[in-house]
Amino acid sequence: MHFLITAGPTREYLDPVRFISNASSGRMGLSIARTALRRGHQVTLIVGPIAPRLPQAARTIRVETTEQMAQACFKHFARTDCVIMSAAVADYQPVVCRTSKIKKRPGKMTLHLKPTTDILAELGRRKKRQLLIGFALETDQPRANALSKLKKKNLDYVVANSPLSLSSERIEATILSAAGESFSTGSVSKLTLARRLVLLGESHFDAPRRH
Numbered sequence: 001m002h003f004l005i006t007a008g009p010t011r012e013y014l015d016p017v018r019f020i021s022n023a024s025s026g027r028m029g030l031s032i033a034r035t036a037l038r039r040g041h042q043v044t045l046i047v048g049p050i051a052p053r054l055p056q057a058a059r060t061i062r063v064e065t066t067e068q069m070a071q072a073c074f075k076h077f078a079r080t081d082c083v084i085m086s087a088a089v090a091d092y093q094p095v096v097c098r099t100s101k102i103k104k105r106p107g108k109m110t111l112h113l114k115p116t117t118d119i120l121a122e123l124g125r126r127k128k129r130q131l132l133i134g135f136a137l138e139t140d141q142p143r144a145n146a147l148s149k150l151k152k153k154n155l156d157y158v159v160a161n162s163p164l165s166l167s168s169e170r171i172e173a174t175i176l177s178a179a180g181e182s183f184s185t186g187s188v189s190k191l192t193l194a195r196r197l198v199l200l201g202e203s204h205f206d207a208p209r210r211h
């Protein structure tokens with residue numbers, strides 16, 4: 001099988017030295033990539049700026065901005081069987097990115113932002129045979145919000161989790177399916193959740209398996 005996995009944050013620049021981003025460590029996506037490789041799959045890994053060492057056997061594309069991540073995902077989507085979108089993609093970008101450093105001035109400052117491309121929603125529109133698994137980071141009404149993302153983005157599964165899992169070794173998640181199933185993991189390592197998601201992907205395809 002061919003997995004397309006995204007990991008880490010994206011950055012949206014205000015000027016040459018400042019950006020909007022988030023605290024994603026990329027651990028979840030890297031665990032999924034390592035698990036899929038270990039089980040004999042092909043992996044395209046699209047990663048935002050993160051420090052950890054990346055698995056060598058994956059075809060890795062390093063990106064910084066949401067638009068770069070979007071273009072890389074769209075390019076590789078056609079020959080993908082399963083997308084696992086664990087990247088913490090920035091939702092907004094500055095309307096203008098200054099070419100010179102913004103100078104400090106007295107008083108308040110207002111930033112004007114516009115939405116970035118919703119990569120997963122676009123993949124949902126383009127999908128044919130591909131299995132789409134998204135994440136939903138929620139602070140309130142996790143189940144209802146995650147289900148609404150599942151529908152809106154035309155996903156097969158959504159993994160609801162909380163900001164506690166950002167930058168953490170562990171994750172507490174609920175996996176919800178388009179068919180109405182639901183499974184809560186309890187608090188598990190990201191590697192344990194990774195294995196569950198890769199097995200879920202395999203269960204939809206007649207894939208060669210290694211243990």
Ligand code: CTP
Pocket residue numbers: 066085086087088089090091116117118119120121133134135136137138149
């Ligand atoms: N996602 C994406 N492109 C974006 C924003 C999010 O592909 N511009 C993906 C994420 O990688 C994740 C899923 O969509 O798999 C849900 O992301 P999340 O941040 O939880 O939700 P949003 O759709 O951004 O909505 P909100 O921030 O309002 O909860």
